[in-house]
Amino acid sequence: MTNQKHQFDASPVLVEDLAPAPRMSLRVKPAHRATLGQALGLDLPTRVGARVAAGGTEALCLGPDEWLIVAPEGTDLAAPARAVYADAPHSLVDISDREITLRLTGPAVLDLLAACCPRNVAAMPVGSAARTVFDSATVILWRDGPTDFRMDIWRSFAPHVGSLLSQVRQEIAAGL
Numbered sequence: 001m002t003n004q005k006h007q008f009d010a011s012p013v014l015v016e017d018l019a020p021a022p023r024m025s026l027r028v029k030p031a032h033r034a035t036l037g038q039a040l041g042l043d044l045p046t047r048v049g050a051r052v053a054a055g056g057t058e059a060l061c062l063g064p065d066e067w068l069i070v071a072p073e074g075t076d077l078a079a080p081a082r083a084v085y086a087d088a089p090h091s092l093v094d095i096s097d098r099e100i101t102l103r104l105t106g107p108a109v110l111d112l113l114a115a116c117c118p119r120n121v122a123a124m125p126v127g128s129a130a131r132t133v134f135d136s137a138t139v140i141l142w143r144d145g146p147t148d149f150r151m152d153i154w155r156s157f158a159p160h161v162g163s164l165l166s167q168v169r170q171e172i173a174a175g176l
Helices: 030-040 078-083 109-114 155-175
Strands: 014-017 023-028 051-054 057-063 066-070 090-094 099-105 129-134 137-145 148-154
Touching: 014 155, 023 030, 030 057, 030 078, 057 137, 078 090, 099 109, 099 155, 109 148, 109 155, 137 155, 148 155
Parallel strands: none
Antiparallel strands: 014 099, 023 066, 023 090, 051 057, 057 066, 099 148, 129 137, 137 148
16 A cells, blocks of 8 residues: 555635736826726726726726726836826826735635625625725725635735635635
């Protein structure tokens, strides 16, 4: 008999780190939204929680004058934004190093999120996103599918959120 080790994830939720991606915080008055959006190649959404995507770049409306933009590596958003600054004054700040992103997938992902998030995550439509809290940490949840989410977390909160996710995953797995 051989001594084999088997490794599997007993939890019904997979949590994995995603590769870093360029992200920008955009603030622009509603009157200048369309001009700046056209320069960036995005129809910036006006409804809080709405997302748009074009050419691999995603924009999420976080407020009436605030968007989070996530772009593929090497995408230059600063040059086209700078070109229309006189007509559309704005603030476009690179916040790529501020956050990490986790992918949360699996049949119990809603239970995992509900354990520490006061928002009714199950009611979030697929394709939407929201700024919310996970325990005491501000996060952005992107709902990419019925059981597929991304969670953006500030780096300083990542150890705390990671520990909670691990604990809740173990509790869910033990309850099965």
